[in-house]
Amino acid sequence: MRLLRRIISNTCLGIGGTCLILTLVLASEALLRNQTPADKKESTDAALGFLIIGVPGSLLGGWLAYGLRQDTQKQERDRLMQIFYQLVQQxxxxxxxxxxxxxxxxxxxxxxxxxxxxxxxxxxxxxTGEDATVYYRFPTGAANLTASFNQNPQSEPISDQIADSI
Structure with a gap:
């Protein structure tokens, strides 16, 4: 599906861009050359036709390319988050x-x-470690529970601990 979206995006951008360039060429030809009014109208109509095809094609291709970029960025964020959580646990x-x-x-x-x-x-x-390496210490449930238990070694029911923390 992703490959198909990329192919369609590139095709739309290519066709749309080509049509827009042809629009500029035909419009400038109509303005700069000494043509008969019939030839000028024909060039202008052709330029308008290419413009009508080029703008939507370019917009569709751009929209698809933007969506692909957003998907790629989300996948990278998800990948990094998964690695981060895994390392924090390990x-x-x-x-x-x-x-x-x-x-x-x-x-x-x-x-x-x-x-x-x-x-x-x-x-x-x-x-900071002995070798001047900076270590990030992220709070984890197990680490917090151990620290809490070491500070208060008396055993009390978990429901009382939860009630105290609320």
């Missing part, structure tokens, strides 16, 4: 730029920008 919320860059195939700058966005969204903390 590494218990602690990620470096290098970890994400390797897993996603992004450049270091792109991986850092993506992790910065996610850090803002999920209120992550930052840590």
């Amino acid at each position: 590494q218990q919320g602690v990620l470096s730029v290098m970890d994400f860059a390797i897993a996603s195939g992004l450049s270091g700058d792109q991986a850092k920008a993506y992790l910065d966005e996610q850090a803002n969204e999920f209120t992550a903390n930052f840590q």
